Amino acid sequence: MIARDHVQNAKIGFIGAGNLAQAVIRAFIDSKIISRENITITNRNEKKLERVSQEFQVRAAKTNEELIERSDIVFIAVKPQDFYQCIEPIAQAFNEDHVVASLAAGISLQSIQKLIPSAPKVLRVMPTTAAKIKKSVVAFAYTPAVQPHLSWVTELLSTMGLAVPVEDGEMMRSILVAASSGIGFVYELMMYWNEWLEEHGIDAQTARKVTVQTFEAAAAMAGHERDTSISELQRKVVSPKGVTAAGLDSMRELEIERALRISFEKAALRDQELGQMIVPRN
Numbered sequence: 001m002i003a004r005d006h007v008q009n010a011k012i013g014f015i016g017a018g019n020l021a022q023a024v025i026r027a028f029i030d031s032k033i034i035s036r037e038n039i040t041i042t043n044r045n046e047k048k049l050e051r052v053s054q055e056f057q058v059r060a061a062k063t064n065e066e067l068i069e070r071s072d073i074v075f076i077a078v079k080p081q082d083f084y085q086c087i088e089p090i091a092q093a094f095n096e097d098h099v100v101a102s103l104a105a106g107i108s109l110q111s112i113q114k115l116i117p118s119a120p121k122v123l124r125v126m127p128t129t130a131a132k133i134k135k136s137v138v139a140f141a142y143t144p145a146v147q148p149h150l151s152w153v154t155e156l157l158s159t160m161g162l163a164v165p166v167e168d169g170e171m172m173r174s175i176l177v178a179a180s181s182g183i184g185f186v187y188e189l190m191m192y193w194n195e196w197l198e199e200h201g202i203d204a205q206t207a208r209k210v211t212v213q214t215f216e217a218a219a220a221m222a223g224h225e226r227d228t229s230i231s232e233l234q235r236k237v238v239s240p241k242g243v244t245a246a247g248l249d250s251m252r253e254l255e256i257e258r259a260l261r262i263s264f265e266k267a268a269l270r271d272q273e274l275g276q277m278i279v280p281r282n
């Protein structure tokens, strides 16, 4: 079966119907490849379950076991601190046909495999809420048993944006910092752009539009001219001794790259610390 047909027919479950699950469900439905009838959700709080299933017109299961029984691929979309408590009582419900896709930050593939030994096909998927506009980077790591299913799994994840296979561990952490935390870091820069414009008399609405347009333009040009390095693209907009050159010289003198490098390293360290804090119950 070709990948698209497989995605079209796959029964998809979500344990946990919170913010991220809703962003992913939105991407799946908007892709027009996946139909609502093939999506089933559960949630701890029943009122939320009812609200989300009505809003997205997807099925609601009464129990997590019922959802697993109905699904080919099960996304686990609970908070990392709820992960073990959620999975331990239902681990036996998974079998070797299921693909288990964990969205939980900080919980390694290895830990998931230990917790669910009956399901060898395990994915760790790290999208962002930008999935709902199909602009997420979707880093994913997988166990060897997923290899034969890679084409449809990638097709499914690509409905959220750019699916990037990585090794679990340092690679996953780095992409998480650059792409997930990265959105927050870019907002930090955008806030400065906005403020600068407003401080110089541009009204708030225009300042916001100019900021967004500038970031979009840089990203779009870098995306469009894929064969040109980013430093070459930068050289093209800098005239020697010109206005941009003066600003860039100052940025380099102030060691902006060093500040960013330290900030990225701090974020990576925090991810590692948080991962160590989530421990299984005895």
Ligand SMILES: NC(=O)c1ccc[n+]([C@@H]2O[C@H](COP(=O)([O-])OP(=O)(O)OC[C@H]3O[C@@H](n4cnc5c(N)ncnc54)[C@H](OP(=O)(O)O)[C@@H]3O)[C@@H](O)[C@H]2O)c1
Pocket (backbone or CB within 6 Å): 015, 016, 017, 018, 019, 020, 021, 042, 043, 044, 045, 048, 064, 077, 078, 079, 080, 082, 085, 086, 103, 104, 105, 106, 126, 127, 128, 129, 180
């Ligand atoms: N938000 C992001 O941008 C983002 C990005 C990357 C990864 N993630 C990961 O995505 C996961 C979910 O994050 P979130 O922001 O979507 O959290 P959230 O909004 O709190 O959603 C988690 C949902 O799981 C439900 N839940 C908890 N235990 C359950 C159980 N045993 N059975 C069924 N449902 C259960 C909760 O129900 P209640 O209604 O009772 O609370 C809640 O609705 C986390 O592991 C996080 O690391 C999030």
